[in-house]
Amino acid sequence: EAGVAQSPRYKIIEKRQSVAFWCNPISGHATLYWYQQILGQGPKLLIQFQNNGVVDDSQLPKDRFSAERLKGVDSTLKIQPAKLEDSAVYLCASSLVRSAFLSTDTQYFGPGTRLTVL
Amino acid sequence: AQSVTQLDSQVPVFEEAPVELRCNYSSSVSVYLFWYVQYPNQGLQLLLKYLSGSTLVKGINGFEAEFNKSQTSFHLRKPSVHISDTAEYFCAVSDLQAGTALIFGKGTTLSVSS
Numbered sequence: 564e565a566g567v568a569q570s571p572r573y574k575i576i577e578k579r580q581s582v583a584f585w586c587n588p589i590s591g592h593a594t595l596y597w598y599q600q601i602l603g604q605g606p607k608l609l610i611q612f613q614n615n616g617v618v619d620d621s622q623l624p625k626d627r628f629s630a631e632r633l634k635g636v637d638s639t640l641k642i643q644p645a646k647l648e649d650s651a652v653y654l655c656a657s658s659l660v661r662s663a664f665l666s667t668d669t670q671y672f673g674p675g676t677r678l679t680v681l
Numbered sequence: 682a683q684s685v686t687q688l689d690s691q692v693p694v695f696e697e698a699p700v701e702l703r704c705n706y707s708s709s710v711s712v713y714l715f716w717y718v719q720y721p722n723q724g725l726q727l728l729l730k731y732l733s734g735s736t737l738v739k740g741i742n743g744f745e746a747e748f749n750k751s752q753t754s755f756h757l758r759k760p761s762v763h764i765s766d767t768a769e770y771f772c773a774v775s776d777l778q779a780g781t782a783l784i785f786g787k788g789t790t791l792s793v794s795s
Contacts, residue, residue: 566724567724594781596782596783603787603788604787604788605685605771605773605785605786605787605788606725606771606783606785607785608782608783608784611781611782619782654724654725656725658781660781668781669727669730670727670781670783671727672717672724672725672726673724674722674723674724675724
């Protein structure tokens with residue numbers, strides 16, 4: 564079974580530039596998550612999709628971050644404009660979860676995209 | 682709000698020694714508990730999870746964890762570590778009232794030397 568795919572693996576940009584990350588979840592997984600992992604910290608949820616609908620985006624800085632999951636499969640996370648504090652690893656995860664709540668399904672993580680903002 | 686505290690940021694041990702990585706969570710409601718491992722430049726891999734039932738959970742690579750509801754703890758243990766266990770370990774909780782997203786601790790770096 565293929566895992567969660569992410570690209571690019573690394574990205575270096577200057578502040579105020581824009582950047583986009585792509586995620587392809589495991590086939591058949593209904594739920595997709597984007598996490599931000601700042602150096603020295605644990606991952607923090609940015610946004611959760613159930614199929615192509617948003618379940619939770621309460622921690623997404625909506626003035627600069629946006630995400631979409633067209634057709635309930637692939638997802639793209641965009642930052643525009645980037646700030647220095649956006650330097651982090653962006654992790655995508657997916658799970659079978661059919662319901663947004665009360666699930667025991669395991670979340671499978673991709674390798675992440677390491678973003679450096681100069 | 683739910684939170685997870687990993688009590689040790691770094692744990693150095695010698696090969697074949699036992700190790701315990703400590704984790705406490707704050708919620709008083711029902712939770713699911715997880716331990717993930719992250720090797721350098723890789724994504725997170727599930728080691729084990731507690732959903733219900735037996736409080737002692739066995740995972741991959743010889744790791745186990747014990748859920749203690751009264752102490753709100755979920756410590757990870759391994760009786761004999763290998764060099765290859767060197768990695769970052771994250772404890773995480775899923776609050777059943779808040780949805781399926783995971784709340785992670787800050788991580789513990791396990792360094793195994795010979």
